[in-house]
Amino acid sequence: KNSAQYRALTREIADTENQLKRFKGQLEEVGESAEKSGMSLKDFGDKAKQVSEKTKLLSAGAATVGTAMVGMAFQAGKTADDLLTLSRNTGISVEDLQKMQYASDLVDVSMDQMTGSLAKLTKQMGSGSKVFEQLGVSITDENGNMRDAIDVWYDSLEALSKIPNETERDTVAMELFGKSAMELSGIVDDGGQALKDLGQNAEDMGLILSGDAVQSAGEFNDALDTLKA
Numbered sequence: 001k002n003s004a005q006y007r008a009l010t011r012e013i014a015d016t017e018n019q020l021k022r023f024k025g026q027l028e029e030v031g032e033s034a035e036k037s038g039m040s041l042k043d044f045g046d047k048a049k050q051v052s053e054k055t056k057l058l059s060a061g062a063a064t065v066g067t068a069m070v071g072m073a074f075q076a077g078k079t080a081d082d083l084l085t086l087s088r089n090t091g092i093s094v095e096d097l098q099k100m101q102y103a104s105d106l107v108d109v110s111m112d113q114m115t116g117s118l119a120k121l122t123k124q125m126g127s128g129s130k131v132f133e134q135l136g137v138s139i140t141d142e143n144g145n146m147r148d149a150i151d152v153w154y155d156s157l158e159a160l161s162k163i164p165n166e167t168e169r170d171t172v173a174m175e176l177f178g179k180s181a182m183e184l185s186g187i188v189d190d191g192g193q194a195l196k197d198l199g200q201n202a203e204d205m206g207l208i209l210s211g212d213a214v215q216s217a218g219e220f221n222d223a224l225d226t227l228k229a
Contacts, residue, residue, distance in 0.1 A: 077221030080209075084218045090115050091122060094214045096150050099199030102207060107187055107194055117177035117184055121156065122149045124176060131175050135159035157184075157192035 083094045090097075092115065104111050124131065125139045125146065132139050137155045141147055156176055163169040173181035173188060187195050202208055209217075 076217050077224060080214045080217030081221040083214055086115065090118060092118060092150055094211050095203075095208055096199075098208045099202055100195070102202040103195050103198035106198055109183060109187055113180045113183040117180035118149055118153050120178035120180065121153055121176055125149060125152060129175070131172060132156070134172065154192050154196065157188055157195075159191075160188050161191035 087094045100114050137159050
């Protein structure tokens, strides 16, 4: 496949050289016509130079925009690949991860802290921990199937915010979220409402890519990695 691409690129270069030769010949013909019509070769050269300079400016502008677009595409591919990897490792959808990423700086809780607490909560769900009963949070739906960890996480944040005794709240949070519990105090206080609102704002503004879009960007990044190799 790479050999075919190389041959295609070689043909394109040869075609470009032929086009330049034809263009040079056309310029010479125009110059001869201009001379016959009374325009001096110097005048023609000056005008040709002006056109050339403008063309260079346009080309430079196009190259700058093109380079910026390529750079954005590369960065989008890398970000998508990281999102997909994190989604596989945590079980959190790429849409929810993007919302959390958007909100993380605004609520002063890092992505690592949020995903770490979710990972701990997921383990607690799998072990059937009694802490969920204590909080009044169901980990299964009406059909007896395990609920999404992100939904249980938000319900747990809300339930924790309603525990009046701070010491008891911190103890339950530690059991649920492990060592990330202390860093989550900022979003526990309001039951995760600010986090939800910011995530919804990001979605309303069109900042959240669909799972399919992230998957496509991730595949683009994989193709780049293969090409580099």
